[in-house]
Amino acid sequence: MIKKSLPMNVLYAQSGGVTAVINATAWALIDEARKKYGLIGDVYVGSNGIVGVLEENLVDTKRIPESVLARLPYTPAGAFGSCRFKLDPPDKNPGPYERLLALFAAHRIGYFFYNGGGDSQDTARKIADYCHGRGHPVRVVGLPKTIDNDLYGTDFSPGYGSVAKYIAISTFEAALDVASMSATSTRVFILEVMGRHSGWIAAASALAQKRPGDPPHLILFPERPFEAEDFLARVRETVESRGFCVIVASEGIRDPGGRFVSEGGGRDAFGHVQLGGVAPVLAQLVGMRLGYKSHWAVSDYLQRAARHLASRTDWEAALAVGRAAIRKALAGSDGVMLTLERGAGPHPRFRIGEIALDQVANRERVLPPEFIRAGGYGLTPVARRHLLPLIQGEAPLLYADGIPDYVRELPRRWLKKRLPSFAAR
Numbered sequence: 353m354i355k356k357s358l359p360m361n362v363l364y365a366q367s368g369g370v371t372a373v374i375n376a377t378a379w380a381l382i383d384e385a386r387k388k389y390g391l392i393g394d395v396y397v398g399s400n401g402i403v404g405v406l407e408e409n410l411v412d413t414k415r416i417p418e419s420v421l422a423r424l425p426y427t428p429a430g431a432f433g434s435c436r437f438k439l440d441p442p443d444k445n446p447g448p449y450e451r452l453l454a455l456f457a458a459h460r461i462g463y464f465f466y467n468g469g470g471d472s473q474d475t476a477r478k479i480a481d482y483c484h485g486r487g488h489p490v491r492v493v494g495l496p497k498t499i500d501n502d503l504y505g506t507d508f509s510p511g512y513g514s515v516a517k518y519i520a521i522s523t524f525e526a527a528l529d530v531a532s533m534s535a536t537s538t539r540v541f542i543l544e545v546m547g548r549h550s551g552w553i554a555a556a557s558a559l560a561q562k563r564p565g566d567p568p569h570l571i572l573f574p575e576r577p578f579e580a581e582d583f584l585a586r587v588r589e590t591v592e593s594r595g596f597c598v599i600v601a602s603e604g605i606r607d608p609g610g611r612f613v614s615e616g617g618g619r620d621a622f623g624h625v626q627l628g629g630v631a632p633v634l635a636q637l638v639g640m641r642l643g644y645k646s647h648w649a650v651s652d653y654l655q656r657a658a659r660h661l662a663s664r665t666d667w668e669a670a671l672a673v674g675r676a677a678i679r680k681a682l683a684g685s686d687g688v689m690l691t692l693e694r695g696a697g698p699h700p701r702f703r704i705g706e707i708a709l710d711q712v713a714n715r716e717r718v719l720p721p722e723f724i725r726a727g728g729y730g731l732t733p734v735a736r737r738h739l740l741p742l743i744q745g746e747a748p749l750l751y752a753d754g755i756p757d758y759v760r761e762l763p764r765r766w767l768k769k770r771l772p773s774f775a776a777r
Contacts, residue, residue, distance in 0.1 A: 359391060360462020360489075362678075365398035365405055366497075367437075367468030367475065370430035371511030372518075372659040373670035373747070374497050375759075377467055378432065379424035380674025381495075382413050391682060393460065396767055401435035402466070402475055406451055406776035408769045410459070415765030425671065426750045427758040428659035434468075437776065439475050442482050449482045451774050456483070456490050458770040463491050463681045469498035469509070473689050474713035480687040481710075491681045494689035494709055495673055499656045501552035504715040505707035506691035510673055511656070513666025513742035516556030518658040519545055519600070519651065520743060524560035526649070527567035527598045534596035540587060540638050540646035544631035545655060547602035549574050551719040553655070557600040558731040559739060567598035569729075572630075574604040575719050576728040578613055583634075584641050586729060591644060601630050660756055664745025669702060676704040700741055 362385050366374055378397070385395045395413045398405035411432060413421070424431055442449045455461070466476040473494045480492035496503050501512035523543060530541045545553045551573030558568060569590045572578060590597040605613050614630035631648035638646050673690050680690065688706040695701045723735035731739075750757040 358460060359389075359393040361393040361460050362395045362463045362465070363398060363405065363410070363456075363459070363461045364395065364465045364467065365401045366430040366432055366434045367401040367466060367472035368434060368497070369469070369499065369656060370428070370434050371497055371499055371656050372428040372514040372662045373510050373667050374467060375427050375429070375431045376425040376667055376670040377495055377497065377510060377674040379421060380671040381465060381677050382421065382674075384675040384678040388678060388682060392463070392678065396459065396461075397432045399764065400433035401437060401468075401472075402439065403435045403437050403776045404433065405455065406448055406774055408455060408767075408771050408774070410767040411762075412765050412767045416763060420759055420763060423750060423757060423759050425667075426659070426748065426756070428657045428662075431759055431762045436471075438471065439478050442478065448776065449479070451771075452479060453483065453486060453488055454771055456488060459767065461490055463493070463678075465493050465495055465677050465681075467495040467497050469496075469500065470503055470712070470714065470716060472497075473503070473709055476689070477687070477709035477713040484687065491684075491686040492709075493677055493681050493685055494712070495677055496689060496691065499553065500547055500550055502550040502716045502718065503689075504712050504717045505689065507694040507702065508669070508692055508742055510666060510670035510692075512552060513663035513669070514658065514661065514747070515546075515553055515655045516559065516739060517663045517666075517743040518655050518661045519543075519553055519556045520559040521661060522651065522655075523557040523568050523598065523600055530596050530598060530647075531567075537645060538596070538647050539591050539644040540597045540599065540635070542599045542601060542631045542634050542638075542646065542648040543568075544601050544603055544629065544648065544650045544652075546651070547574055548604040549716055549718060550604075551575050551602050551724075554600050554602040555719060555723060555731055555735060556739060556743070559736065559743060565594065568600045569594070569597050570599045571729055571731065572599065572601040572605045573719060573724060573728070574602045574606065575721075575724065577608040578605045579608065580637065584637070587638060587644070588642055591642075599634065601634060603630050605630060659747070659758070660749060662747035662749075663743045664747045665742055667747035672702070672704055680704070680706065698737075
């Protein structure tokens with residue numbers, strides 16, 4: 353049994369695709385927990401998400417040099433390691449859940465924070481339900497994170513504002529390049545961005561537009577079926593009227609029959625269809641049918657790792673989520689995901705709220721219809737007003753010798769194992 357007279361320890365882990373600001377959340381949580389020492393015990397982190405937790409690969413944060421921890425908020429990616437790992441329901445495979453209860457008891461874990469997207473919130477929900485059903489005294493709180501911005505119940509997810517800023521600027525810069533060369537060279541440029549079912553990232557590409565007709569000229573959203581003939585007609589019309597055409601395409605666009613345009617076969621750890629790259633498919637279509645010279649690029653990991661272009665609004669939200677996690681858990685929050693709630697006004701401020709995990713798990717928030725311009729290829733003014741506040745400001749950055757001074761490899765200061773070995777994978 354856990355000795356309730358002793359302060360309970362914290363366990364935090366990162367999950368799913370990482371972002372430019374997820375380490376800011378981790379640092380803020382660790383720093384806030386240290387300020388509450390006495391009410392809270394030590395802070396441990398699972399290496400590589402829930403996989404590391406199950407395998408008892410736990411980092412003891414008090415043994416990490418302060419000089420290293422202090423650089424975490426300025427470092428992209430997941431410093432503690434992340435994972436894509438789906439927990440089966442406990443009635444199908446109770447072993448991992450029994451292991452978690454044993455681990456929570458062995459290390460006096462009273463607070464478990466899981467930092468991730470929709471699938472990660474489903475994992476947090478399953479763990480919370482199992483612990484509650486067994487009467488185990490652990491508070492489970494999900495922390496929002498996703499560049500896709502498709503988490504239900506929150507105004508935006510930390511990570512999105514930074515990828516939105518990167519995509520807006522990258523599209524703007526690439527468009528200037530294409531415009532310079534279009535008279536004698538490339539006529540069509542296609543940028544592929546992430547977004548399996550939602551077009552939030554693609555939508556951000558339009559935030560640098562100042563006048564009607566500014567690039568990107570065509571945005572392809574997963575929320576609208578991809579009609580090849582209409583698309584080709586729009587490309588031809590744009591090239592003939594403007595001399596070149598810049599296209600931003602979500603990786604998850606589908607044909608009218610519902611099939612991914614870039615479906616590559618196979619599935620990932622969460623059961624999602626693996627996509628093979630939509631930009632080269634579109635470039636081939638344009639070349640074969642219209643004869644235009646084209647170039648394409650896939651933003652891929654670059655978009656979610658670009659800490660040098662991180663939004664200050666996004667970074668501050670990530671910090672706020674980490675600090676609020678500790679405060680709310682101490683106040684009794686349990687079985688919830690923290691949310692960002694927008695205030696009124698042209699320059700809104702955001703407060704931290706919460707929503708039950710069972711309302712978030714396995715739900716996706718797609719781009720609202722009123723955000724997509726009539727015709728299906730652009731952004732409406734209401735969408736711009738909603739998205740622009742999320743990319744405001746430049747997050748501070750540390751440099752050394754002209755290069756960002758990121759934490760390249762976090763020293764692993766392992767907690768001593770107390771349980772038998774367990775293979776999560």
